[in-house]
Amino acid sequence: xxxxxxxxxxxxxxxxxxxxxxxxxxxxxxxxxxxxxxxxxxxxxxxxxxxxxxxxxxxxxxxxxxxxxxxxxxxxxxxxxxxxxxxxxxxxxxxxxxxxxxxxxxxxxxxxxxxxxxxxxxxxxxxxxxxxxxxxxxxxxxxxxxxxxxxxxxxxxxxxxxxxxxxxxxxxxxxxxxxxxxxxxxxxxxxxxxxxxxxxxxxxxxxxxxxxxxxxxxxxxxxxxxxxxxxxxxxxxxxxxxxxxxxxxxxxxxxxxxxxxxxxxxxxxxxxxxxxxxxxxxxxxxxxxxxxxxxxxxxxxxxxxxxxxxxxxxxxxxxxxxxxxxxxxxxxxxxxxxxxxxxxxxxxxxxxxxxxxxxxxxxxxxxxxxxxxxxxxxxxxxxxxxxxxxxxxxxxxxxxxxxxxxxxxxxxxxxxxxxxxxxxxxxxxxxxxxxxxxxxxxxxxxxxxxxxxxxxxxxxxxxxxxxxxxxxxxxxx
Ligand code: SAH
Ligand code: F3S
Numbered sequence: 001x002x003x004x005x006x007x008x009x010x011x012x013x014x015x016x017x018x019x020x021x022x023x024x025x026x027x028x029x030x031x032x033x034x035x036x037x038x039x040x041x042x043x044x045x046x047x048x049x050x051x052x053x054x055x056x057x058x059x060x061x062x063x064x065x066x067x068x069x070x071x072x073x074x075x076x077x078x079x080x081x082x083x084x085x086x087x088x089x090x091x092x093x094x095x096x097x098x099x100x101x102x103x104x105x106x107x108x109x110x111x112x113x114x115x116x117x118x119x120x121x122x123x124x125x126x127x128x129x130x131x132x133x134x135x136x137x138x139x140x141x142x143x144x145x146x147x148x149x150x151x152x153x154x155x156x157x158x159x160x161x162x163x164x165x166x167x168x169x170x171x172x173x174x175x176x177x178x179x180x181x182x183x184x185x186x187x188x189x190x191x192x193x194x195x196x197x198x199x200x201x202x203x204x205x206x207x208x209x210x211x212x213x214x215x216x217x218x219x220x221x222x223x224x225x226x227x228x229x230x231x232x233x234x235x236x237x238x239x240x241x242x243x244x245x246x247x248x249x250x251x252x253x254x255x256x257x258x259x260x261x262x263x264x265x266x267x268x269x270x271x272x273x274x275x276x277x278x279x280x281x282x283x284x285x286x287x288x289x290x291x292x293x294x295x296x297x298x299x300x301x302x303x304x305x306x307x308x309x310x311x312x313x314x315x316x317x318x319x320x321x322x323x324x325x326x327x328x329x330x331x332x333x334x335x336x337x338x339x340x341x342x343x344x345x346x347x348x349x350x351x352x353x354x355x356x357x358x359x360x361x362x363x364x365x366x367x368x369x370x371x372x373x374x375x376x377x378x379x380x381x382x383x384x385x386x387x388x389x390x391x392x393x394x395x396x397x398x399x400x401x402x403x404x405x406x407x408x409x410x411x412x413x414x415x416x417x418x419x420x421x422x423x424x425x426x427x428x429x430x431x432x433x434x435x436x437x438x439x440x441x442x443x444x445x446x447x448x449x450x451x452x453x454x455x456x457x458x459x460x461x462x463x464x465x466x467x468x469x470x471x472x473x474x475x476x477x
Contacts, residue, residue, distance in 0.1 A: 019054040027053040028062035033070025039172040042161030069105035073374035104191035127151040150193030152235045157202040176222030184313045184380040194235040204263045217268035226278035228253040254282035261290035272298045277315035284331040296443040300340035304359025305352035336442035339368040344394030346385035366412045413467035423462045446472040
């Protein structure tokens with residue numbers, strides 16, 4: 001049992017949206033994995049809409065099938081392989097159909113994909129999407145095409161994403177790409193390359209346009225948003241080589257948050273993911289200062305044991321993490337946290353596991369994403385450590401932390417009961433067509449009866465009178 005990183009119901013979903021009427025070709029585009037992949041797919045759809053492709057949710061009518069893939073755990077890769085094998089028959093029947101793999105698996109497996117999975121014609125890594133038009137020309141000529149070159153500069157800053165499958169209310173805006181952290185278990189630095197930040201002007205422009213189009217919430221995305229640093233372009237690692245002027249005018253994450261909060265003062269602002277080692281108290285101060293910055297931080301810690309944190313190459317101790325949480329709660333009293341945890345990492349003992357459980361109790365996370373360690377080829381852990389915790393023990397520890405998180409979530413949800421919350425309506429509840437579904441500032445989902453005059457995108461005051469483990473139940477005030 002593995003809890004999914006993002007909304008499970010959306011994994012692998014393909015969307016059709018109204019695009020250019022003059023386009024005659026059909027693109028079926030499915031995304032797997034993290035929010036960044038979903039956001040990247042919007043860039044891909046935008047690039048291909050200039051090449052005559054509109055998206056379709058019906059795979060049967062597709063001229064081009066693209067899977068935007070995830071490598072984070074072995075299971076994520078298996079899901080994609082299974083999906084690819086389903087296209088085999090369609091490809092036999094329609095030889096002009098092109099099938100491509102994008103994203104992290106493309107980057108990790110490179111030409112292996114073309115050699116081993118004969119179903120694939122096209123392999124494109126996360127920094128090479130601008131090359132798609134050329135690569136498609138190659139496949140039209142009958143040959144396979146591949147570009148998995150990673151870039152130190154590419155941020156797709158000037159590309160206006162085509163918003164896929166959203167609710168028209170919430171949108172993702174990418175602010176950094178890549179990661180320089182080298183957590184020993186993680187494949188991301190290898191599949192997404194060096195960390196680089198996007199020009200703040202293009203971020204502000206995108207947020208302002210979203211507001212004008214009727215969006216009410218943006219989530220600023222990066223592997224490590226708190227490490228955002230704009231000094232004129234190039235990877236963060238090269239900042240030392242920047243000119244004096246570049247250094248003096250550099251923009252960090254707290255400043256970027258403030259710029260966005262001021263540029264779209266009615267827009268709700270969220271961000272993900274934060275890494276404890278890079279998070280400054282200034283970010284919490286901005287949250288306290290601007291009411292439109294949501295009072296919620298996803299702050300993965302991975303383990304509550306100092307031994308494990310060190311083995312994972314996380315650059316902080318348990319005590320430092322707890323201190324950060326405490327400071328945050330002092331600056332933003334109503335703040336909520338969520339976590340990512342890995343159980344069964346190399347050498348993890350029962351003692352380490354208990355440390356993780358006690359840390360969870362201490363922080364009282366609203367919710368979390370929990371995983372059994374999955375060894376990834378090429379990572380430092382794979383090269384230098386032993387994946388020595390037996391699968392049954394990983395599973396048992398995983399169930400224990402999932403069940404503990406369940407208790408904590410229930411407790412946190414209970415603490416929201418009996419109060420009024422500002423809820424942004426995102427759509428109709430899946431369970432009851434007479435109810436709305438939205439979230440409060442702390443990112444807790446809330447359902448409540450629809451009232452005349454209310455619509456998707458409205459922000460309403462809701463009195464919460466009850467809760468389940470993961471949902472608040474209320475009525476409009
Ligand atoms: N900073 C990134 C982290 C990406 S990976 C972000 O934007 O969220 C998301 C989560 O997957 C990690 O926090 C970690 O908990 C989990 N994860 C990463 N590699 C893993 C592995 N090899 N096995 C199990 N879980 C892993
Ligand atoms: Fe992975 Fe650690 Fe970066 S989890 S994405 S290497 S912060």
